[in-house]
Amino acid sequence: MTAGSAGRARELARTALAWVDAHRDRFALDDDALAVDGQVNRSWKPLGELAQVCATVTARTAPPDPLHLRAADLLDHAWRQTGEGELFRRMQTLEPFATYPLEVYAAFASAGYRHPGYERAAAVVARTRGWRLTEQYPTRRLGVLNAERRSGIRPHERTPRALDRTWLGGLPEPWTFERASGYALTHVVFHLTDWGRTPDGVPARLADYLRHWLPPWLDTYLDARMWDLGCELLAVAASLPRPPAPHLLADAWERLAAARRPSGALPEEGGPDGAWPGATGEEFADCYHSTLMALFAAVLTLARPVHDGAPHHAAPSLTAVPGGYGGQGALG
Structure with a gap:
């Protein structure tokens, strides 16, 4: 990335993490977390996303960095919410074939937080036919395979086989890209890059395809003021073996910074004070995921060289139609 973009990304990472830290109590688990009819998307999902993003921040920043120190403290806070892993063991008893506890646990495991009792119990279930035959979207299956690896469990399927069943794995016509396929x-x-840590995990044919088409897709969705998906696309760009040319992404950081609310939160869609059809009117619910994704994308981008060395060429022209529904699994 360019030096100017690096400064803007650093500022966005700082304000996003400060907002998340100020709202750390909103990520706390309550009694609903173990309820039979509990709302997973309101309990485990936010906590898992907090853990995953903070795990990446600590992995991609140096220990003296204030971003690293604050993210590490938030990771400790999130781990305590799980009873230092004990709640995962209890969830294993209540819902042995649910995959979301393992997906959330894997985020902690990637940062060195482990609960041997839970891992032993999860490994037993993962050896069953019932676990292997659970019907899932292909993208979710990739997530489960990555969660198994992170948790010390032998993956129940080969990654290339699962990848071939995904939208991206088929290298579809670029004009068919829309919101649902974007989140997928x-x-x-x-999942292929272990959340941005191993760019070489993206096969060359996919990396070339993404490097070519990410810039116009990103422009389209930022034009539509879909900041959450825009952040995720920037995170993808920073996760490739060879990111797109820096000048093709530079304007995106300016647009994201301008979309922030005075509090530092980034709304999922619309303007800083605007609403959209899915908005609740409550800042945490409307902004926590997109603010985490802004932090995620910024830190991954800052971890790459300031000048990538990629040849500068014009981005292809493409008109994409926003639409569909986003969200992928426990850490979507």
Whole structure:
């Protein structure tokens, strides 16, 4: 990235993490977390996303960095919410074939937080036919395979086989890209790269395809003021073995910074004070995921060289039609 973009990304990372830290209590688990009819998307999902993003921040920043120190403290806070892993063991008893506890646990495991008792119990279930035959979207299956690896469990399927069944794995016509496929695509890359840590995990044919088409897709969705998906696409760009030319992405950081609310939160869609059809009117619910994704994308981008060395060429022209529904699994 360019030096100017690096400064803007650093500022966005700082304000996003400060907002998340100020709202750390909103990520706390309550009694609903173990309820039979509990709302997973309101309990485990936010906590898992907090853990995953903070795990990446600590992995991609140096210990003296204030971003690293604050993210590490938030990771400790999130781990305590799980009873230092004990709640995962209890969830294993209540819902042995649910995959979301393992997906959330894997985010902690990637940062060194482990609960041997839970891992032993999860490994037993993962050896069953019932676990292997659970019907899932292909992108979710990739996430489960990555969660198994992170948790010390032998993956129940080969990654290339699962990848071939995803939208991205088929290298579809670029004009068919829309919101639902966009969220699926970003999570395929996150799972292949262990959430931005191993760019070489993206096969060359997919990396070339993404490097060519990410810039126009990103422009389209930022024009539509879909900041959440825009952040995820920027995170994908920073996760590729060879990111797109820096000048093709530079304007995106300016647009994201301008979309922030005075509090530092980034709304999922619309303007800083605007609403959209899915808005609740409550800042945490409307902004926590997109603010985490802004932090995620910024830190991954800052971890790459300031000048990538990629040849500068014009981005291809493409008109994409926003639409569909986003969200992928426990850490979507």
